[in-house]
Amino acid sequence: xxxxxxxxxxxxxxxxxxxxxxxxxxxxxxxxxxxxxxxxxxxxxxxxxxxxxxxxxxxxxxxxxxxxxxxxxxxxxxxxxxxxxxxxxxxxxxxxxxxxxxxxxxxx
Numbered sequence: 001x002x003x004x005x006x007x008x009x010x011x012x013x014x015x016x017x018x019x020x021x022x023x024x025x026x027x028x029x030x031x032x033x034x035x036x037x038x039x040x041x042x043x044x045x046x047x048x049x050x051x052x053x054x055x056x057x058x059x060x061x062x063x064x065x066x067x068x069x070x071x072x073x074x075x076x077x078x079x080x081x082x083x084x085x086x087x088x089x090x091x092x093x094x095x096x097x098x099x100x101x102x103x104x105x106x107x108x
């Protein structure tokens with residue numbers, strides 16, 4: 001059996017929205033650029049509310065290695081599409097180094 005190692009890097013997108021819409025949007029994006037992601041259903045519980053959504057994962061896959069910058073850029077582009085498709089105001093992307101929150105709510 002052959003093995004191949006690459007530097008570990010991952011990005012996870014956290015977004016609320018309809019799971020079917022999230023899956024369809026991810027599938028379309030993956031088909032367009034040649035990508036594989038994971039989609040995990042998630043429950044977001046917050047002060048005075050709750051929503052369903054998903055956590056979408058991207059990794060540095062040894063069969064098709066990428067830089068951390070390329071992985072983050074793909075995550076960001078996919079998350080922007082998901083925000084539009086799911087009619088959300090915000091999402092977050094988490095990496096091993098930082099977590100970035102994006103919002104269109106008009107406040108910081």
